[in-house]
Amino acid sequence: MEELISLHKHWLNADAVKEVVATKVGGEHGLPEGLAEFAEFHSSFARLSVLYGLIYVVIEGYKELKCTNQKVDELLSQEEFVDALRLFRNSTFHYQKNPIPEKALKFLKFPESETWIRSLHLAFKKFFEAELPINEMMDKLNA
Template sequence: MTKLPHRDSDPILRLHAHYFELADLMRGHANAIDREYYRRGRLSKKKNVTYAHYVITWLGFLYVVLEGIAEIQKSGILDNLPESFSSFKTRLSIISRCETDYIDRLRRFRNGTFHYQFTPDKQLQFLENDSETLRISKDLHNNLKDLFSDYRVNCMVVYAIEGRKDEVFW
């Protein structure tokens, strides 16, 4: 019988809490500025810069989440999840097969963001087809959000069934 790891040592929950939640926070801040732009029809120069910072950070952490998923898949951790997580594993596999070109461009973007660059070439290459790139990024983000939510719910069910009350979280 397989056993779900303790909540505090679960690499999937760690990926969610330490990386996806940061991406989600940055996307939320960017969305708030987006709404302000559509409401007012313009943004101050400072708001435009702040918006860019939020989007850049969101996309950088989005790649880190994909990188974490790849590491988790290679590690064999998924093989040890209980049978009730089969839907999660299937969905994770589908997400990880996201368009290869997009993932590679997102990786270069992340590198250009979190490692000093003399020019913004890596960021600009990623954003060449701005609307399509952002659409794919938003879809990926939404799929990851749903995936992590389902995983957390499944974990709480297992914790409750196994009497692991100290691990139940809200």
């Protein structure tokens, strides 16, 4: 149970980042118009990159713990997405000479990659809700 709780912690990290991915940073940048737009794009892409990398960490843990769930397993059986996401994670968390490396673009260029990763995130959410007594754990924390 402890290992599954640890894996859930990693999913919670990804979920927290997911909540801010679509949030516009806003504020006055004090930059010329074109440069301000680029700064906003870069900020959005950076948050998305972290989210995708964190979701891959959850995939690694799920596989390492030999977890099973029909929906998660169905999505993870699409190995071309999983491998492209691994490369995307590597391009995010390992130094790359190119600002937008091919490793990142491979996942982004896959048709339906955004739909796949959203479905996977939701499948992990439902998996944890089914496997962990989350409501009971929250009640104990709040007591």
